[in-house]
Structure formats: C-alpha cells, structure tokens
Amino acid sequence: MPVSRAAPGNAAAAFAWFDGRWATDLVQTVDLRADPDVLDDGGWWAVVGEFEGPLWGHRFATVRRGPRPRSIGPWTGPAADAWRSSLNGPAYRAGVRAIRESIAAGDVYQVNLCRLLSAPLPPGADPLALAEVLAAGNPAPYEGVLRLPDRWLVTASPELFLERDGDQVTSSPIKGTAGPGQPFAAKDGPENVMITDLMRNDLGRVARPGSVRVTALLHREEHPGLAHLVSTVTATLRPGVGWGQLLRATFPPGSVSGAPKSSALRVIDRLEPVARGPYCGTIGYVDADRGRARLAVGIRGFFTTGDLAGADPRDPARLHFGTGAGITWGSDEDDEWAETELKAARLVALASGTSGQPGAVRDGPGAVRGRVQHDGADDGDVRAERPVALDGQRVGRDQ
Helix, strand or coil, X not given: CCCEEECCCCHHHCEEEECCEEEEEEEEEEECCCCHHHHHHCCEEEEEXXXXXXXXXXXEEEEEECCCCCCCCCCCCCCHHHCEECCCHHHHHHHHHHHHHHHHCCCCCEEEEEEEEEEECCCCCCHHHHHHHHHHHCCCCEEEEEEECCEEEEEEXXXXXXXXXXXXXXXXXXXEEECCCCCCCCCHXXXXXXXXXXHHHHHHCCECCCCCEEEEEEEEEEEXXXXXXXXXXXXXXXXXXXXXXXXXXXXXXXXXCEECHHHHHHHHXXXXXXXXXXXXXXXXXEECCCCEEEEEXXXXXXXXXXXXXXXXXXXXXXXXXXXXXXXXXXXCHHHHHHHHHHHHHHHHHHHHCCCCCCCCCECCCCCCCCCCCCCCCCCCCCCCCCCCCCCCCCCCCCC
16 A cells, blocks of 8 residues: 555545535545655645544645535435444443453453444435435534545544644543433543543643643533533644644544553454444544644544445445444443444434434344354353455455
C-alpha cells in the first residue's frame, strides 16, 4: 500500500460534507499513519480513522460552505430482518464476564465491548438519502457524509473526539447511557471520570504544562431516544506540535477503547470476533490551511464494504453499524447487552424504515463471517478468526 496516491479515475463521484462544508474534487489519498506530517503542508482533508489503526486522509481541492446537498431519490436500505450481529446475546454476555475477570486480575479497569451489525445493501443506495433520514429522525451534533469512489460513510455521531482551533484543542468524551428521563447507572459516573482522566493524559502528551483542564464534568445530554453523560477536556498545544503528533497521542479515542488503553486494546482484540473498521474510529475533517479540525468519534454511523455497483457477486455490498458498551467491575451482563440494543435500535430502524423498537436485529452469525467457539458448558469463550481490513475498505475476508 503506497503512503500517498493520486485519486483514482472515478474520483469525480467523491465528496464530503461536514460542519456545513461541502467538499468535491478529490485529488489525493494518504495513509496518515505512514505520513502524518502531510497535514502540516496544508489543504482540506476528510479524515477517516479505523479503530484498528488505518488512518486515511482524503484531500479535496474545492470546499465551500453550504447545507448538505439533497439526495436525488429516496433512501432504500436493508430489510429490517436482514441485519446480523457479530456477537449474539449469549456470546456478548460471555465477553462481559471475561472482561470482569480481567478487571479482577488487575489487567484493566474498563473495556469497551462492541459488536458489528451487518446487512446486504441494495445497489445504488445513496448516502445523501440515508443522511437525510438520519437528520430527520435522529439529529446529531456531528453529522456528516463521506462518499469515496469505492465506499461511503454516514455519521450521526453525538461525540466529539477532537476539535482544534489554532493551538486550542477540545475533546468531549461520552461515558454513561440511559433511556429518556431515566437515571444513569451507579457505575456510569465513575466510568466517565475514568475515561475523562484518560483523555487528560492523552492530551497532556502534547499540551503545554498546566494547560489541560476539565471544563465540564458529568453533564447530562439528551439525544433522540437516550441520554449520555458527557465531560469536556481542553488543552493548549505546545509550540511546534503538528497534526501527526496530536493524532498519535490521542487515537484511538479512549471512550471507545478502555483504560489503561494499551491493555484494553489487547482485551478487545481477544474478545471481539470481527474488526470494527471505521466504527469507534474517527470521522470528520482537518482544515490544515486554517489550523482547524472537527473530528467525531466514529459511533452511531453507517459504513459500506463490497462492490456498491452490484457487479461482483463474489463481493456483495453490505451496510454496517456498530454498537457497544463500556464494561467495568460493576457491570451487569444483561444491562450491558440491553445498552447495546438501545444504542442500535433507533438508527438501525431508520436505516430499515421501521419503528425503532429494540430487538429488531437478530442474534445470528457474525456480521462478517467469523468462528465463535463455545465450550459447551456455557456461552463461554468468545474467540474468532480476526478479519483483516484491506486498504481501509474491507472489514472481513469473506464478506
């Protein structure tokens, strides 16, 4: 995979819309892991970070302010009964138990356990049409659309990963979920504080000494169908800190990995049977000419894999949506499973044109084919052959 490449011949179909900015004329795609300092050279970049590490920058030559363009036709999404989950209920609960054992052993304090939902995508499905459906039924502060020549992403993220304006940086991690009007669980406050402290530590690696501050702690935010606990951390970057240093210090987001982050990532790799891909990564833009950026955590969004034109039966197009929950020692396995259902129900239902009731997604085979092995005594060991992301596009080998 080259570090940098010119846009492919069908780049005319590519576009991005974030934060009231409409970008066209894709001219370059860069692997920001290998060449992160390219952002310091300027340009307007749509950025997609995959949770497992690939971090892609897509430079667009033309950017103008304006509302999201209207779609040509209505959204046509998967059937409501076509969705499959990479972890079914028993396997997810087994994962919760395994994480609690790791906490008891002193390996971790908190781990975010996720599952990926997947369904066949009809040919010609328009991401702008899906974005309209989500904006109407689930308005979000960090909505956006990225259409690339061979895949697309639509986000309705409620969570700010990084916002930069010059040397000022802000992050607003979410930890804690409840239904509308319902109280948060007893574990939610301490869990939020733990992840907020992790974000303080990450920003502290590149911030001026003494500049990292928590400006809001445990603030309740209401969103369609649920509420979140949100905290906000700000910092002033040290002189000379570039985009690459900032991203290396903070990615992947702590709120969707765990603490300590390195140990949590090892647990995630062991327990989750498929790669998350853009889910739990980041999506947004970097305006390197103006020293500004707004990157959301890659949650509450949809992304595609496979042949969108439907011409290759060996590689059918699929639509993916991730959901998960933060696991601590105080977690109840049934409650955590229910939280993943709550987070998925409304958005998956909107994508399928149904009512948004929990339970619409079937337990079943992996969203990307994996081997979930059970020990026979209970729902036991959650292990799988780990899929490989290819060029930042594919989530699984057999998809």
